[in-house]
Amino acid sequence: MSTPAASTAALEPTHGSRVRQFYVLTKPRVVQLIVFCAVIGMLLAVPGWPDWRLVLPAAIGIWLVAAAAAAFNCLVEQRIDARMARTAWRPTARGELTNTQTLVFASVLCALGSAILWWWVNPLTMALTFATFVGYAIVYTVLLKPATPQNIVIGGASGAMPPLLGWAAMRGEVGAEAWLLVLIIFVWTPPHFWALALYRAEDYARAGLPMLPVTHGNEFTRLQILLYTLVLFAATLLPFIQGMSGWLYLAAAVALGAWFIALALRLWRAYSEALARRTFRYSIWYLALLFAALLVDHYALG
16 A cells, blocks of 8 residues: 655654654555545446445545554564665654554554444445555565565555445445456556666665665666556556446546656666656656546546
8 A cells, every 4th residue: 555755755854743753654645645546436436426424434444544554564664764765754763653652553543444444334345445454564564575576566456455445335345347446556556666666776775675676677677667557558448448438538548658658668768867756756646647537537428
C-alpha cells in the first residue's frame, strides 16, 4: 500500500507536537492515493450515485487500516529509514517516538478501521482490507523487501487492492471489473517505484536493500521500466475491451499511456536523474488521471 513521498520530504523537520509526529507516521500522501483509488472502486461498482451511508464509513475504515500499515512500516524499517536521506526525517527514524508508542498507535488504527468496516460496511471488505494490511506490513515489509529485488513486483499485489476494497464495500462481492482495476495498479507499481529507485539507488545500497538498480544495475532497471509501461498500456485497454468503459476513457488511456511510454523510452535511451524524477512524478499523476477518466466515463455512459 505504498507510493513513496517526494524526495524533498527528507529535508522536512518532524519535531513539534506529538499529534504531528503520529500524523507523519501515517504517510498522508500515500494514504490519500489509496483512499482515492478505493473510492473510485466504490463509484464504479454501482450505476448512478452510490449509497453515501456506505461510502463514508468504507473510506474512513480503509483510511485507518492503510494508515496503520504505514505506521507499522515505519516501525519495522526505522533503522533502514535512518540510513536513507529520503526517510531519515521520519519520527521513528529520529527516535522521537518509541517502538511501543508506534505499535500501539498502529494497532489502535487497525482495530478501529476494521471495526468500522465490519459493522458499517460488510465483513468481506473488512477481511480484504485486513489481508491487504498483512500483505503490505508483513509480507512486503518484513519478508520480501529485504530479500529480493522483485519485492515491489510481488508486494505490489497488496498496494493494488484499494479499488477491489471499494468494489466489495458497495456490492459485498468482487467481480471481474474490480480485478481489472487491481491489474492496472499492479502493473503500474514497478515502473512507478523503480523510477524513484533509480535516483535513490545509493540510498538503498547504503540501507542494504536489494532494490533492482542496486542488484541489477541502472541500465537493466531502465529496460524493465520500459517493458512494464508497455504491458501497462495493454492492461489499461482492457476496461474498454471488456465493456466496462467507453470511448472517453479509451482516449484518455491511450494519451496518458503514450506519454508514459515516451518518458520510459527516453529514460531507457539516455539516463538522467532529472528524467527519472520526472518519470516518477508523472507516474503518480498518470494513475490519478487514468482513474479519474474511468470515473468520468462511467457517469457519462450512465
